[in-house]
Amino acid sequence: MERTERQRRNHPPYRSAAPSDSAGSSTSTSRRSYSNRSRNTDYKHSKYNTNGNLSFEDDADWRSRRSSDSKIYLQKLEAKEDDVGHDGRSHFDLPPVLVGTCPSMCPEAERAQRERLRDLAIFERLHGNPRKTSPDLAVKKFCRTMVAKSDQALDVRPLPVLEKTLKYVLSFLDTKEQPFEVIHDFVFDRTRSIRQDLSVQNIVNEKAIYMYEEMVRFHVTSHQKLLNGDSNSNASSMHHLNMQQLSKALITLLNLYEINRTNGAIFENEAEFHSLYVLLHLDSNSQATGEPLTLWFRTLRSPAIKSKEMCFARTILRYFRMCNYKGFLCTIGAEASNLQYCILEPYVNEIRALALSYINNGGYKLHPYPLVDLSMLLMMEESEVESFCKACGLVTSGDELGNMSLPTKQTTFSCPKGAFQRCSFVKLK
Structure with a gap:
């Protein structure tokens, strides 16, 4: 009996609680898996978040x-x-x-x-x-x-x-x-x-x-x-x-x-070159350069995000994707640097053609649109507006005083295939 008692003390009996410990381990694993799924879901939504009010500085570990x-x-x-x-x-x-x-x-x-x-x-x-x-x-x-x-x-x-x-x-x-x-x-x-x-x-x-x-x-x-x-x-x-x-x-x-970078400040030309990266992503259908903008914006520091060059690039990006032709052209005329305009120039005539289609489809048939007003809207020389209209399949007409205008509601409008002929860009005074 003494031997049995010693064996009992040295080798305690199998506890019925063991299965619940195992279950607890399974629950812990399940809990971790759920936590990982939650984090992945949060990241999935956050990386495509385009809310302009979200501060990229709020991410503590970025x-x-x-x-x-x-x-x-x-x-x-x-x-x-x-x-x-x-x-x-x-x-x-x-x-x-x-x-x-x-x-x-x-x-x-x-x-x-x-x-x-x-x-x-x-x-x-x-x-x-x-x-x-x-x-x-x-x-x-x-x-x-x-x-x-x-x-x-x-x-x-x-x-x-x-x-x-x-x-x-x-x-x-x-x-x-x-x-x-x-x-x-x-x-x-x-x-x-x-x-x-x-x-x-x-x-x-x-x-x-x-x-x-x-x-x-x-x-x-x-x-x-x-x-x-x-x-x-x-x-x-x-x-x-x-x-x-x-x-x-x-x-x-x-x-x-x-x-x-040593003290968190940005270099003299850094903001402009960051803006060029954004402008290269202007057309979402074109081949992207590097990582997507929604992810890339999250990596930028506050001084770069708030710089006038980056504010310009983000404004242009928004206007272009909203098809706001007036805001797009006016912002370029007022703020674009030479380097920024070099990237934006191929899109200028594309936006002009879009504006021309809106005017043609939305105008009154009995009230032709004067080319002098159209040249101010499209920010180009009046002498080039007529040839630009012809390139888009539209005909112009003149009155007895020689004033040229664009009759609207024409059904022959078509965006030119291939590259546009280069036109001047006239800034408003």
């Missing part, structure tokens, strides 16, 4: 997430560039062990090879000779397989040389001796090479920010000029490639701002 993930995000972004290593990692994932030592704009070995192959751009030829160049003319080309020889410091230009090279390359944008397509092809390739050398050396300081700003400006102005140039297949292809590099360079620039 700052820490943005700060800790900014460099990781930039690494993932640069991995999408064409200058990734053999193992698939971006150069921002690699330690900055390589410091370029190339003293000139083009490595000597590449310069000699391109002379042998007659692979010299028209701006690099010495006295027009396609087989001769010099260190003052030759500029390093972009090369997809450049990483295979990136261990050679002599093939990589250091930051001071890259700054000098960028200034030299962008100076060709002012020349009138060659068509813009020829100039763009040269500058487009050489700026990609500059970005490649910055990436290889993991240069992400404030000087890199300035250089990226200049390169984004080049792509934005090229966006406008290529659209207004010849409508051949080559120009269309160049425009498509230009938009790709504009997107990549702009997103990298925005993340460079975040990496170099």
Whole structure:
């Protein structure tokens, strides 16, 4: 009996409460699953919340997430560039062990090879000779397989040389001796090479920010000029490639701002470049650039959100999607910067055609709409209004005094297919 008593004390009997403990564990697991579902549901609704009264500063942990993930995000972004290593990692994932030592704009070995192959751009030829160049003319080309020889410091230009090279390359944008397509092809390739050398050396300081700003400006102005140039297949292809590099360079620039931020303030030009990101998303049917706006707005800091450039971009976005043509055109005329207008110009005639259809369908048949009033509404020269109406399938008429007007209720209206003919933009006084 004593042994039995000791066994009972050392090995207590199986409690009937055990099943309820197991049930409690199951309940706890179920509770956690429900909690996760709740959080996922909340996030699902919050990330598509477009309520303008919601303050993005109310999210308590977004700052820490943005700060800790900014460099990781930039690494993932640069991995999408064409200058990734053999193992698939971006150069921002690699330690900055390589410091370029190339003293000139083009490595000597590449310069000699391109002379042998007659692979010299028209701006690099010495006295027009396609087989001769010099260190003052030759500029390093972009090369997809450049990483295979990136261990050679002599093939990589250091930051001071890259700054000098960028200034030299962008100076060709002012020349009138060659068509813009020829100039763009040269500058487009050489700026990609500059970005490649910055990436290889993991240069992400404030000087890199300035250089990226200049390169984004080049792509934005090229966006406008290529659209207004010849409508051949080559120009269309160049425009498509230009938009790709504009997107990549702009997103990298925005993340460079975040990496170099120290006191929470925004950089001098940061607000304008953030607004360009919004304007590139103007048409919801077009290919998006980076993450959706509804998510992207939540990552912005209050100074950027409240800046006049971002307020302009968000107003334009709202007017465009509401088809408010008067607000859209008047806001552009009053507030748009040169860079912002370069992106918005393709949409201006689209909105003008929309306004023309509203006036044609909503006007009185016995009261033609005067072209002088139409030119003020569309913010364009009166001499261009008649040709614009004809492009939309509408005819104009004149009275005995020579005053031109647009008869309404015409059934021949049609939005022109393809690109509009470029028209002036007249700001109201």
